[in-house]
Amino acid sequence: METKTVTIRRKALAASEEQAAKLRERFAESGTLVLNLISSPGSGKTTLLETTVGRLADDYRLAVIEGDVATERDADRIRAMGVPAHQVLTSGACHLDARQIETALEATDLLPAEILVIENVGNLICPTTYDLGEDFKVALLSVTEGDDKPIKYPAIFSRADVTVITKSDLLPYVPFDLETTKQHIASLNPNGVILVVSSISGDGIDGWCDLIVRRLEAKRRS
Amino acid sequence: MHEMGIAIEIYRTCREAVQEHGEGRLRHVKIAVGELSAVEPDLLSFGWEAVIADTGDEGAELEVEFRRADQRCPNCGESKDRSEGSWFRICPDCGAPLEVRGGDELDVLEVSFEAIENGAPEEQ
Numbered sequence: 001m002e003t004k005t006v007t008i009r010r011k012a013l014a015a016s017e018e019q020a021a022k023l024r025e026r027f028a029e030s031g032t033l034v035l036n037l038i039s040s041p042g043s044g045k046t047t048l049l050e051t052t053v054g055r056l057a058d059d060y061r062l063a064v065i066e067g068d069v070a071t072e073r074d075a076d077r078i079r080a081m082g083v084p085a086h087q088v089l090t091s092g093a094c095h096l097d098a099r100q101i102e103t104a105l106e107a108t109d110l111l112p113a114e115i116l117v118i119e120n121v122g123n124l125i126c127p128t129t130y131d132l133g134e135d136f137k138v139a140l141l142s143v144t145e146g147d148d149k150p151i152k153y154p155a156i157f158s159r160a161d162v163t164v165i166t167k168s169d170l171l172p173y174v175p176f177d178l179e180t181t182k183q184h185i186a187s188l189n190p191n192g193v194i195l196v197v198s199s200i201s202g203d204g205i206d207g208w209c210d211l212i213v214r215r216l217e218a219k220r221r222s
Numbered sequence: 223m224h225e226m227g228i229a230i231e232i233y234r235t236c237r238e239a240v241q242e243h244g245e246g247r248l249r250h251v252k253i254a255v256g257e258l259s260a261v262e263p264d265l266l267s268f269g270w271e272a273v274i275a276d277t278g279d280e281g282a283e284l285e286v287e288f289r290r291a292d293q294r295c296p297n298c299g300e301s302k303d304r305s306e307g308s309w310f311r312i313c314p315d316c317g318a319p320l321e322v323r324g325g326d327e328l329d330v331l332e333v334s335f336e337a338i339e340n341g342a343p344e345e346q
Binding site: 001002003007008010011012014015094097128129154188190 | 223224235239240243244246249250253257258260261291293308309310311312319320321322325328330332333334335336337338
């Protein structure tokens with residue numbers, strides 16, 4: 001029997017990435033800026049999102065997709081602020097896939113929106129691998145998690161255009177070396193942006209919201 | 223743990239490649255997994271065995287080519303040797319910020335299969 005060897009060089013996740021490319025086209029048509037928020041559980045994704053919604057919802061049409069293993073809690077928190085939110089329940093799966101985003105968009109009227117924030121399942125590893133058609137990934141790192149996380153989980157910090165260091169109001173109380181952490185992140189991602197914020201005190205939130213608005217405007221111009 | 227799902231996608235990609243070039247039974251698959259792909263090669267191999275079990279392709283080998291990321295200094299113009307899993311914050315020689323290249327691969331590179339004459343349908 002003849003053995004044939006074919007050199008193919010194809011993305012291993014071709015089907016998922018094809019779907020992500022379709023989503024990206026769709027978001028370009030609707031002029032929607034899409035953020036993919038990735039972090040450990042408990043780093044403050046939903047709280048930052050609430051703060052962001054509070055600042056931007058009067059001026060921009062926002063929508064949110066929440067990914068969690070169980071419960072509608074996060075989507076309920078966003079809906080309570082008057083912003084449409086859809087909860088994807090993964091029943092144990094550790095990340096969101098572009099096909100779940102497509103299903104969520106089909107099932108809801110989240111679009112048209114000017115800014116769509118996808119809050120991924122709390123996990124620093126698996127969501128890194130999956131393109132959701134977003135404009136950029138945002139990695140969150142809370143100061144209580146420890147300053148060694150970027151070098152322990154380099155993949156996400158190398159791929160996120162923006163890293164947001166959260167809970168900065170707790171810096172006086174925890175051993176977190178901010179400058180070394182910034183250097184670690186920069187070494188993995190020389191062109192990335194690093195922001196330091198506290199959703200509780202409001203420090204750094206202006207800069208974060210400005211970044212979103214500037215990127216929305218840049219997308220509209222392009 | 224998302225390697226099982228990735229193993230399923232790799233199998234699907236391989237099957238499509240076989241069908242584009244005839245029909246046959248998978249023998250050997252070569253993939254590239256980057257250090258920054260967030261995929262663990264051993265778990266992927268365990269997942270692969272589970273995915274092909276009880277199919278016509280049972281026994282097909284998955285060869286994983288692990289690709290390191292390269293930390294390069296734009297100032298010295300050199301790649302910096304580092305031990306596995308460790309990263310330089312700045313260039314150890316001149317203190318400049320480093321660049322990162324590669325290491326994000328997750329690609330199917332090569333698919334080998336036993337061709338079946340006349341395109342006879344394979345067992346699945």
